[in-house]
Amino acid sequence: MSRRARLVIGLLSPFILFAVVIAANKSPPVLQIPPRNDVIISGVTVINPESDRFVDYSIVVRAGVIREVRPRKSSDPNPICADCFAIPGLIDAHVHTPPRIAVGNQQLFALLYLAYGVTTVRDVGASEDSVADLAERLNNGRLVGPQMLRCGLVLDGDPPGWPTARVVETAQDGVEVVAQLESQGVDCIKVYNELGIEEFEAISGAARRLGLPLIGHVPHAVGLINVRDFEAQHMTGVPYVSRPRPPIGWDIRNEDVLLLGDAEADRAVDIALRQRVSFTPTLANFKLRLVASDPERFSPTEASEFLPAYWADAWNLIAGHPSSAEEIDLQLKAIPAMRVLVRRAHERGIDVLAGTDTLMPWVVPGEALHLELVELRDALGDVEKALAAATTINGRHLGYGELGVIAPGARADVLLTQTDPTVELAALREWRILFADGRRYDRATIDVWLDDYREYFHGWFQHRIIGPLAAAGTYLFVRG
Numbered sequence: 181m182s183r184r185a186r187l188v189i190g191l192l193s194p195f196i197l198f199a200v201v202i203a204a205n206k207s208p209p210v211l212q213i214p215p216r217n218d219v220i221i222s223g224v225t226v227i228n229p230e231s232d233r234f235v236d237y238s239i240v241v242r243a244g245v246i247r248e249v250r251p252r253k254s255s256d257p258n259p260i261c262a263d264c265f266a267i268p269g270l271i272d273a274h275v276h277t278p279p280r281i282a283v284g285n286q287q288l289f290a291l292l293y294l295a296y297g298v299t300t301v302r303d304v305g306a307s308e309d310s311v312a313d314l315a316e317r318l319n320n321g322r323l324v325g326p327q328m329l330r331c332g333l334v335l336d337g338d339p340p341g342w343p344t345a346r347v348v349e350t351a352q353d354g355v356e357v358v359a360q361l362e363s364q365g366v367d368c369i370k371v372y373n374e375l376g377i378e379e380f381e382a383i384s385g386a387a388r389r390l391g392l393p394l395i396g397h398v399p400h401a402v403g404l405i406n407v408r409d410f411e412a413q414h415m416t417g418v419p420y421v422s423r424p425r426p427p428i429g430w431d432i433r434n435e436d437v438l439l440l441g442d443a444e445a446d447r448a449v450d451i452a453l454r455q456r457v458s459f460t461p462t463l464a465n466f467k468l469r470l471v472a473s474d475p476e477r478f479s480p481t482e483a484s485e486f487l488p489a490y491w492a493d494a495w496n497l498i499a500g501h502p503s504s505a506e507e508i509d510l511q512l513k514a515i516p517a518m519r520v521l522v523r524r525a526h527e528r529g530i531d532v533l534a535g536t537d538t539l540m541p542w543v544v545p546g547e548a549l550h551l552e553l554v555e556l557r558d559a560l561g562d563v564e565k566a567l568a569a570a571t572t573i574n575g576r577h578l579g580y581g582e583l584g585v586i587a588p589g590a591r592a593d594v595l596l597t598q599t600d601p602t603v604e605l606a607a608l609r610e611w612r613i614l615f616a617d618g619r620r621y622d623r624a625t626i627d628v629w630l631d632d633y634r635e636y637f638h639g640w641f642q643h644r645i646i647g648p649l650a651a652a653g654t655y656l657f658v659r660g
Contacts, residue, residue: 207284208283208284208287208288208633208636209629209632209633209636211287211291211324211629213321213322213323213324213619214619214620214621215619216243216244216321216617216618216619217618217620218241218242218243219241219260219615219618219620220238220239220240220241220256220257221238221239221241221259221260221261221266221594221596221615222238222239222252222256222257222258222259222260223236223237223238223252223256223258223259223262223263224236224237224238224239224259224261224264224265224266224596225237225264225265225266225600226239226249226266226586227265227266227267227586227600227601227602228267228268228571228572228585228586228587229267229268229564229565229567229568229571229572229602230564230565230568230572231568231572231585234249234251236251236252237249237250237251237252237266238250238251238252238253238256239266239586239594241592241594241615241618243618244591244592244617244618244619245589245590245591245592245618246586246587246588246589246590246591246592246594247588248588249586249587249588260596260613261596261598261612261613263598264596264597264598264612264613265596265597265598265599265600265601265607266586266594266595266596267567267571267586267594267595267597267601267602268571268572268575268583268584268585268586268590268593268594268595269297269298269299269300269326269571269593269594269595269614269615269616270296270297270298270299270300270534270549270570270571270595270608271298271299271300271301271302271534271570271571271574271575271578271583271584272293272298272300272301272302272534272535272536272538272546272548272549272570273302273304273460273533273534273535273574273577273578274302274304274413274460274462274533274535274536274537274538275301275302275303275304275535275536275537275538275539275545276303276304276305276306276307276537276538276539276540277289277303277306277307277310277311277314277328277539278539279307279308279310280308280310282488284633284636284637285488286310286314287323287324287325287633288486288487288633288637289325289538289545290314290318290323290324290325290326291324291325291626291629291630291633292483292486292544292545292546292547292630293325293326293545293546294324294325294326294546294614294616294621294626295483295546295626295627295630296483296545296546296547296549296550296608296609297546297595297608297611297614298326298545298546298549299326299327299593299595299614299616299617300326300327300328300329300574300578300579300583300584300593301326301327301328301329301538302328302329302330302331302367302368302535302578303315303328303329303330303331304330304331304334304368304370304395304396304413304535305331305333305334305342305344305345305370306330306331306332306333306344307342307344308344311328311330312330312332312364312365314328315328315329315330321617321619324629326616327591327593327616327617329367329368329578329579330366330367330368331361331366331367331368331369331370331395332361332364332366332369332370333345333346333361334346334370334371334372334396335348335354335357335369335370335371335372335375335383335396336348336371336372336373336374336375337349337372337373337374337375337376337379337399337401338374339374339428340372340374341372341373341374341397341429341431342372345372348375348379348383349379350378350379351378351379351381351382352382353379354379354380354382354383354386355382355383355385355386357383358383358386358387358390358392359386359390361392362390362392366392367392367393367578368392368393368394368395369383369387369392369393369394369395369396370395370396371383371394371395371396371397371399372396372397372399373397373399373400373416373430373431374399374400374401374428375399375401375402376399376401377399377401377402377406380399380401380402380406380407381406384407384408384410388409393411393577394409394410394411395410395411395412395413395460396410396411396412396413397412397413397414397416397417397431398410398412398416398417398420400420400425400426401425403417403420403421404417404418404420404421404448404451404452404455404457405421405451405455407455407457408455408456408457409455409456409457410455410456410457410458411457411458411459411460411533411577412452412457412458412459412460413460413462413535414431414432414460414461414462414465414537415432415437415459415461415518415521415522416431416432417448417457418432418440418445418448418449418452418521419432419433419436419437419439419440419444419448420436421444421447421448421451422444422447423436423439423444434507434510434511434513434514435510435514437514437517437518437521438510438513438514438517440517440521445520445521445524446524449521449524449525449528449530450528452525452530453528453529453530457530458530458531458532458533458577459522459525459530459531459532459533460532460533460534460535461518461521461522461532461556461559462535462536462537462552463515463518463519463522463552463555463556463559464536464543464548464551464552464554464555465536465537465540465543465548465552466511466514466515466518467515467551467555468481468540468541468542468543468548468551469499469501469502469511469540469541469542469543470501470502470508470511470512471541471542472492472495472496472501472541472542473501473502473503473507473508473511474508475492480542481542481544481547481548481551482547483544483545483546483547484542484544485634486544486630486633486634486637487544487637488637488638489637489638495540495541495542496541498539498540498541499540499541501541518559519555519558519559520559522556522559522560523559523560523561526559526560526565531573531576531577532556532559532560532569532573533569533573533574533577534549534552534553534556534566534569534570534573534574535552536548536549536551536552549570550605550608550609552570553566553567553569553570553605553608554566554605556569557605563601563602563603563604563605564602566605567601567602567605570584571584571585572584572585579591591617592615592617592618593615593616593617594614594615595608595611595614595615596611596612596613596614597610597611597612598610598612611623614626
């Protein structure tokens with residue numbers, strides 16, 4: 181944390197202490213974690229998107245693991261969701277977690293993920309150590325929410341894109357920081373824009389030796405042609421195969437995407453295919469940021485009503501968004517161009533993962549993944565292909581054989597819907613029953629919990645006292 185941040189927090193600390201004392205009896209609602217019971221989910225149509233479809237099957241779950249997926253037997257119990265469709269729980273491959281100082285928001289975000297059928301998330305850039313603690317509580321069944329995988333600190337060069345990133349100055353430093361992160365139990369390593377090529381190669385080699393996936397922004401000094409076995413976020417690197425890098429502070433610019441010709445795009449996709457690069461485009465993120473640009477023209481989404489009101493102010497401080505009419509128009513033109521890039525990559529056999537960049541302006545947890553699936557449907561031209569990105573494909577990258585699939589040996593993450601979600605994505609919003617790690621959540625229960633959290637965060641004390649302090653603290657932690 182920077183000296184300025186420490187100074188401001190020092191000045192705020194008496195007020196924070198006063199607020200905490202008053203709020204002692206106003207803590208966030210405590211939710212009852214359901215037990216992990218053995219169950220047979222009978223009489224459902226099992227769908228592993230773009231892989232399997234089995235009609236009138238039963239899913240046998242024991243100790244949070246799927247043991248059998250088989251035809252329904254006459255001895256099976258009555259269906260808990262008659263004539264329903266069963267798909268794997270959704271996976272968001274790109275999220276960020278609010279800091280602990282934003283009291284109650286980590287719990288709220290976790291609940292919102294479940295409310296939209298998301299049973300696994302991957303935090304791809306922690307702003308503080310509390311993310312590790314949160315992941316441990318979620319993964320050990322001590323907090324209601326999804327499983328959380330995490331990359332730990334972002335690794336960047338100088339100047340770093342975020343003050344919370346770890347600046348890697350030498351190749352040896354890169355090897356050491358990867359070993360340090362591995363000892364802390366991370367599930368992946370994330371790199372960023374300004375990392376040097378020697379440092380990147382050292383980090384890449386160290387991650388490969390330790391069996392840690394390497395993901396992130398394609399560093400501008402490295403370029404798409406020099407990354408291998410890499411998951412690129414936001415299609416970074418693609419516009420810069422043949423043209424100069426963007427200015428410092430930029431990862432991918434709208435104008436560069438729009439100037440990309442067919443030949444350049446095909447060359448970039450060919451390189452990505454040869455180098456085994458996959459993409460997590462986060463298309464909905466680019467559209468949702470426009471709410472911060474002009475909330476009258478681009479209305480906040482439905483789920484934003486569950487968030488504390490102070491996020492609107494915090495987002496204006498945390499991350500950039502188009503600020504002029506010209507910049508807004510440029511972004512609106514670039515979004516369909518990005519969809520074309522995604523389709524080109526997918527048609528060549530490159531994996532496209534579903535991720536949202538939650539914590540960016542108006543990218544609301546859970547709901548944003550549904551909006552990303554709509555974007556991917558439009559990009560890929562098919563509902564089931566989009567749904568596969570958030571299930572089978574994400575599962576293959578984040579936990580092969582254990583995530584994103586309904587199959588023996590997989591984690592018992594199952595979403596039951598009344599209508600077929602491979603026909604219409606809207607079915608996902610109307611899910612009936614959710615199993616996360618074998619724990620059953622009914623829709624009605626989740627809705628009651630959401631109402632409790634909405635009441636908590638929209639009360640006078642939270643809105644007038646805790647809200648401004650949390651917004652200031654979040655800004656200081658994230659921007660330093």
